[in-house]
Amino acid sequence: MSRTVALVPAAGVGSRIGNGCPKPYRRLGQRPLIGYVLETLGECAEVDRIVVIVSAEEQEFCREKIIPTCNLHKPWQLVVGGAQRQQSVYNGMKAIQGLADTVVVHDAARPLISLQLLQECIFEAKKCGACIVGVPVRDTLKKVGERDIIDKTIPRSHLWMAQTPQVFHYDLLWNAHQKALQEYFQGTDDSVLVERLGLPVKMIRGSYKNIKVTYPEDLLLVESWLVEEKEQAEEEP
Numbered sequence: 001m002s003r004t005v006a007l008v009p010a011a012g013v014g015s016r017i018g019n020g021c022p023k024p025y026r027r028l029g030q031r032p033l034i035g036y037v038l039e040t041l042g043e044c045a046e047v048d049r050i051v052v053i054v055s056a057e058e059q060e061f062c063r064e065k066i067i068p069t070c071n072l073h074k075p076w077q078l079v080v081g082g083a084q085r086q087q088s089v090y091n092g093m094k095a096i097q098g099l100a101d102t103v104v105v106h107d108a109a110r111p112l113i114s115l116q117l118l119q120e121c122i123f124e125a126k127k128c129g130a131c132i133v134g135v136p137v138r139d140t141l142k143k144v145g146e147r148d149i150i151d152k153t154i155p156r157s158h159l160w161m162a163q164t165p166q167v168f169h170y171d172l173l174w175n176a177h178q179k180a181l182q183e184y185f186q187g188t189d190d191s192v193l194v195e196r197l198g199l200p201v202k203m204i205r206g207s208y209k210n211i212k213v214t215y216p217e218d219l220l221l222v223e224s225w226l227v228e229e230k231e232q233a234e235e236e237p
């Protein structure tokens with residue numbers, strides 16, 4: 001039987017977004033930001049286990065005060081993250097060795113992932129080994145050089161912005177992390193590590209609402225989209 005484990009990196013240190021509260025735990029409506037991610041992973045029948053990757057200082061707070069409010073009805077565990085996101089995911093991978101065939105990586109800071117998209121990404125990754133969610137770039141891209149002068153304009157026709165979820169066969173992502181570690185390569189997502197193995201990663205089209213909450217204004221955006229979703233749900237018969 002295939003076992004799918006979700007890793008939720010939530011150990012970012014520069015993640016204070018006002019109020020002195022670590023970003024994943026900032027309240028948004030009824031629950032903390034990470035609660036939206038855990039709810040969707042909790043509802044996803046394909047996900048068997050959830051691993052939340054937290055900083056050492058926030059481990060107890062997350063275990064005692066956050067997870068119990070998230071209504072999780074499947075096995076979960078906390079793992080302490082590292083200095084970079086890549087190391088946090090690697091720590092998660094180490095913790096589930098032998099427990100997973102497929103691994104779903106989804107940032108705690110992206111609360112608006114839809115269940116349907118998550119399922120589609122898992123389905124594709126199981127078929128082809130690696131699948132991630134992203135959206136085509138909408139703006140015109142400029143490479144800017146010395147004294148803020150534009151060097152060139154980069155045609156955007158094949159450019160996408162990578163998001164999470166990113167889903168992989170466990171062994172594939174494990175090998176990709178090992179190679180990155182040996183070669184001192186630091187990436188900003190997991191896909192790039194697999195791309196470096198020379199293996200194909202499928203991209204599926206996600207949503208422009210699946211933003212990574214980074215700045216206070218992002219919270220306002222997410223809040224307004226959540227209100228909109230709630231209103232739509234109430235209007236449905």
Ligand code: C5P
Pocket residue numbers: 008009010011012013015024053081082083084085086088089107108109110188212
């Ligand atoms: O740093 P970045 O904005 O790419 O973070 C994306 C996600 O990775 C966030 O949910 C953050 O908490 C997590 N992260 C982590 N460990 C780090 C840095 C970031 O788990 N050292």
